[in-house]
Amino acid sequence: MWVLLRGGYPLRILLPLRGEWMGQRGLPRSLVIGPPRRRYRKEALPALEVPVLPVTATEIRQYLRAHGIPFQDGHSCLRAPSPFVKALQLKDQTGATASFSLFIDKTTGRFLCMSSLAEGSWEDFQASVEGQGDGAREGVLLGEAPEAEDSEEIRRIWDRAIPLWELPEPEEAQLARVMFGLTKVTDDTLRRYSVRYLRPARSLVFPWFSPGGMGLRGLKLLSAEGQGNEVHYKETTIPRPGVYCNLFGLPLISRRDVEVVLTSRELDSLALNQSTGLPTLALPRGTACLPPALLPYLEQFRRIVLWLGDDLRSWEAAKLFARKLNPKRCSLVRPGDQQPRPLEALNRGLNLSRILRTALPAWHKSIVSFRQLREEVLGELSNVEQAAGIRWNRFPDLNRLLKGHRKGELTVFTGPTGSGKTTFISEYALDLCTQGVNTLWGSFEISNVRLARVMLTQFAVGRLEEQLDRYDEWADRFEDLPLYFMTFHGQQSIRTVIDTMQHAVYVYDICHVVIDNLQFMMGHEQLSTDRIAAQDYIVGAFRKFATDNSCHVTLVIHPRKEDDDKELQTASIFGSAKASQEADNVLILQDRKLVTGPGKRYLQVSKNRFDGDVGVFPLEFNKSSLTFSIPPKSKARLKKVKDDNGLVTKKPSSGRKGAVPQNSETCLGQAHHSYQPNPSKPSR
Numbered sequence: 124m125w126v127l128l129r130g131g132y133p134l135r136i137l138l139p140l141r142g143e144w145m146g147q148r149g150l151p152r153s154l155v156i157g158p159p160r161r162r163y164r165k166e167a168l169p170a171l172e173v174p175v176l177p178v179t180a181t182e183i184r185q186y187l188r189a190h191g192i193p194f195q196d197g198h199s200c201l202r203a204p205s206p207f208v209k210a211l212q213l214k215d216q217t218g219a220t221a222s223f224s225l226f227i228d229k230t231t232g233r234f235l236c237m238s239s240l241a242e243g244s245w246e247d248f249q250a251s252v253e254g255q256g257d258g259a260r261e262g263v264l265l266g267e268a269p270e271a272e273d274s275e276e277i278r279r280i281w282d283r284a285i286p287l288w289e290l291p292e293p294e295e296a297q298l299a300r301v302m303f304g305l306t307k308v309t310d311d312t313l314r315r316y317s318v319r320y321l322r323p324a325r326s327l328v329f330p331w332f333s334p335g336g337m338g339l340r341g342l343k344l345l346s347a348e349g350q351g352n353e354v355h356y357k358e359t360t361i362p363r364p365g366v367y368c369n370l371f372g373l374p375l376i377s378r379r380d381v382e383v384v385l386t387s388r389e390l391d392s393l394a395l396n397q398s399t400g401l402p403t404l405a406l407p408r409g410t411a412c413l414p415p416a417l418l419p420y421l422e423q424f425r426r427i428v429l430w431l432g433d434d435l436r437s438w439e440a441a442k443l444f445a446r447k448l449n450p451k452r453c454s455l456v457r458p459g460d461q462q463p464r465p466l467e468a469l470n471r472g473l474n475l476s477r478i479l480r481t482a483l484p485a486w487h488k489s490i491v492s493f494r495q496l497r498e499e500v501l502g503e504l505s506n507v508e509q510a511a512g513i514r515w516n517r518f519p520d521l522n523r524l525l526k527g528h529r530k531g532e533l534t535v536f537t538g539p540t541g542s543g544k545t546t547f548i549s550e551y552a553l554d555l556c557t558q559g560v561n562t563l564w565g566s567f568e569i570s571n572v573r574l575a576r577v578m579l580t581q582f583a584v585g586r587l588e589e590q591l592d593r594y595d596e597w598a599d600r601f602e603d604l605p606l607y608f609m610t611f612h613g614q615q616s617i618r619t620v621i622d623t624m625q626h627a628v629y630v631y632d633i634c635h636v637v638i639d640n641l642q643f644m645m646g647h648e649q650l651s652t653d654r655i656a657a658q659d660y661i662v663g664a665f666r667k668f669a670t671d672n673s674c675h676v677t678l679v680i681h682p683r684k685e686d687d688d689k690e691l692q693t694a695s696i697f698g699s700a701k702a703s704q705e706a707d708n709v710l711i712l713q714d715r716k717l718v719t720g721p722g723k724r725y726l727q728v729s730k731n732r733f734d735g736d737v738g739v740f741p742l743e744f745n746k747s748s749l750t751f752s753i754p755p756k757s758k759a760r761l762k763k764v765k766d767d768n769g770l771v772t773k774k775p776s777s778g779r780k781g782a783v784p785q786n787s788e789t790c791l792g793q794a795h796h797s798y799q800p801n802p803s804k805p806s807r
């Protein structure tokens with residue numbers, strides 16, 4: 124089901140439409156009761172096509188002053204007396220801070236009342252101040268009781284789970300400790316955090332208690348599976364990940380605590396607290412996002428240390444989250460050999476307090492010296508693979524040329540009209556999204572329903588019309604992807620689009636925005652000089668957005684009108700040279716149907732700022748799955764490209780896999796490992 128966000132932003136999110144049952148959640152069948160069920164969210168709001176401009180912190184302050192509402196300026200929120208707490212309740216509370224229990228997010232205007240757990244949008248708040256209804260609904264994320272079915276399931280699992288030390292067989296307890304790396308974590312720590320073990324699912328169970336201590340809101344189950352020398356962890360949450368907003372460890376935080384360490388896993392928080400005694404909280408969805416709804420709970424801290432993990436992705440996430448939390452109060456633990464994630468540090472006998480002392484301030488001024496950068500450069504050099512970004516599962520040739528998908532870059536994508544640009548870019552973005560890249564789509568030409576249909580078909584790698592009985596299965600999995608759509612259709616102003624993107628980055632930690640296509644922001648200028656100037660301005664705005672927000676932007680631009688039988692080149696992109704100059708990557712979908720017949724396309728990478736490798740590789744269109752996978756039998760071959768004008772020579776490949784000459788132009792065709800989605804695998 125598509126539901127518009129409250130607050131009027133032109134974003135749509137995919138909300139639960141699930142037939143999720145416990146068997147699908149990876150829990151043992153013995154715990155499954157009843158048939159698969161389908162649940163609809165009750166209050167689907169109609170799509171609002173008129174975008175509401177985001178509010179600024181200054182406007183919020185002005186509004187509060189104009190209405191005589193006192194407020195305190197916090198790190199990411201403004202605090203004010205809550206209109207949702209009755210006078211009687213207020214009297215019971217002590218001190219001024221207790222009465223300032225309303226937290227208004229400075230970036231979005233969304234509010235949360237910590238006393239009543241009411242929350243709502245900035246418009247809701249204004250409506251309630253101006254006496255137009257109560258404006259708030261009971262806390263959507265944090266206060267609202269779980270849905271009855273979830274609630275039953277949570278209770279049933281929680282009641283069946285027991286503390287590790289109560290397991291009847293000591294061998295079983297020992298095995299569980301080894302699997303989860305808990306050999307050095309004491310029973311006392313597990314007891315303090317109320318961690319239990321669910322025997323039938325061989326999973327640890329982490330509870331999510333309501334902030335007011337009013338019962339259980341949800342659970343996270345963590346199972347561990349040995350694969351060779353490695354252990355793979357799998358998380359299952361109830362409710363589903365999109366609404367699982369637990370800051371694990373919150374009940375142990377005292378109101379007087381002024382410092383906290385944020386981790387990305389519950390196990391890390393256990394290790395950290397045990398060895399340092401410091402307050403610590405684990406984020407609900409690890410490094411994937413920091414939902415702004417949690418910010419009020421972090422306002423009390425004057426210092427926040429982010430220790431999210433041991434890879435470059437965790438480091439990137441820490442930097443992004445620090446922006447949201449206010450970098451001036453944040454320090455970051457840099458991943459490194461001697462600074463692994465907290466649980467591993469404990470197991471290796473490292474001094475966690477000392478590691479925390481080395482945390483770097485997140486805040487630095489506009490001018491930095493190499494001294495401040497040297498560690499960052501070393502981090503990139505020693506993690507070359509990770510620095511190259513996220514690799515595509517479905518497009519190995521794209522990995523060989525571009526190396527990966529990196530934050531903060533601008534990719535310009537072009538191709539002849541009707542050649543399959545949208546279809547290709549949909550699969551290219553979907554591939555990344557299935558690997559946890561939070562993605563926002565701006566599809567101005569085709570409707571979101573049509574786009575989602577294409578994407579779902581590509582996700583299922585097959586024609587869904589012919590297997591409608593499996594529709595729910597695929598749709599349920601698709602829904603859990605971190606995928607969001609703007610509701611714009613037709614012409615839009617660039618300002619509105621950028622504001623919406625900014626909002627999405629803040630609220631959903633979006634790391635990839637796809638804009639299809641730029642021509643829809645160019646207004647109705649008739650003169651070609653105006654159009655070119657407008658395009659330059661828009662390209663510049665997207666470039667700046669990508670850099671400022673560490674967010675990748677993929678921009679589809681139509682080519683200029685050229686002879687049908689000529690291949691496109693970088694200079695064929697509509698407008699001046701600005702687009703290709705500003706872009707980090709330029710991709711061209713070559714439609715040589717005259718030579719190759721329908722279906723066959725080539726993807727040309729004609730600019731690659733990361734390492735200079737450019738080239739071209741074939742794409743075979745599969746009409747039933749709408750995918751561009753390369754057929755498994757295609758033989759590796761190398762084609763040299765002299766320049767943008769096309770192929771000039773063809774010769775058999777030397778057969779050496781993955782060897783791409785630096786700064787050469789290469790055409791690759793390579794045995795392709797077709798993507799086989801496995802419904803038993805979690806989608807994140």
Ligand SMILES: Nc1ncnc2c1ncn2[C@@H]1O[C@H](COP(=O)(O)OP(=O)(O)OP(=O)(O)O)[C@@H](O)[C@H]1O
Nearest residue numbers: 539540541542543544545546547721722723724744
């Ligand atoms: N390689 C291909 N061979 C045949 N049909 C294709 C191919 N790629 C895409 N199509 C089909 O062509 C139609 C148009 O594709 P798509 O909308 O992706 O093109 P586009 O380049 O984005 O179009 P536009 O120039 O209008 O933006 C779709 O129905 C799609 O399924």
